[in-house]
Amino acid sequence: MSSMKKSILALGLMSAGLMSAQSMDMKNMIKIGANVGLAVPAENASANVGLDLSYQNLITPGFGLGIATGYSHFFGRENTVNNVNIDNNDFGVVPVAALIRIYPKQTGFYFGTDLGYGFIVGDDKVASNVASPDRPDGGFYIKPEIGYHNRDWNVALQYQKTFTGDKGEIGTQKYNAGALGIGVGYNIPLGK
Template structure:
């Protein structure tokens, strides 16, 4: 199932990247929160999205990327690939925006399930780029395999991120 979702995401974004209309590419760095803070010291990632302008100030689209959590204290690194719907509202007359990504996050480790992905953000809008401060959360289930967590419970792998996105036209 994970491979099918990944294949679909790459096919979607391969076609979108070719069109070059409304394509956004960037990266982020952040501090893990919640259960991720117990196991990881820092997270970095890349982001890609394609946005359509629906009405003045409102953009809707699709997003993907990769967030890598660097493990600490004998914990393996782990990561997630989000596949989500994305929305962004740019305020009139001031260069600020709010946004929200909502979808699924595919785990790169077999012992962490994929889960619900939620990522709100606020930012500063420039002509060809944007700076943002955001929160990402992946609600997932950890499969007990003798690692850091010792039960089959739900966990929240979250982070506060600072990022930059560039618009490619």
């Protein structure tokens, strides 16, 4: 079984265990969301769109912990490196992360981050039209965000990044799996 399948299975088992272990009240919720952004810096990708799925438990009224996953699709872009045109492939990022949120008030401003590992999926090569290195398999994942929340909705400015070191570089083009964007999430309370 591939490492990605094992990670997704483990995440599913952890989610089921956490959800069944918690009391059935409004402190526990599933968050479903979508995001869109621009690749930063835009060397091998231009933009991204994604779906987010997370489970959150409010440890206190102002502090939440949980687990997060989803899928972000990065659109490859053409780039010129040393007078050679490169047609970079699309790729995706599947994070497996811890979720941390701080809510100073019941409604209003919030901030937090997701921390974990981002699996990079897609074509095996960075580019399709030149001899290119293998794309990275993944790396440390972080997604800080700041936004507005109420009982049902979250809207946030977010930055997501999967660190790949120097893997997947073509000449002076660094492999980038990061984007600055906007996310919207809907909260589904578990319990009464």
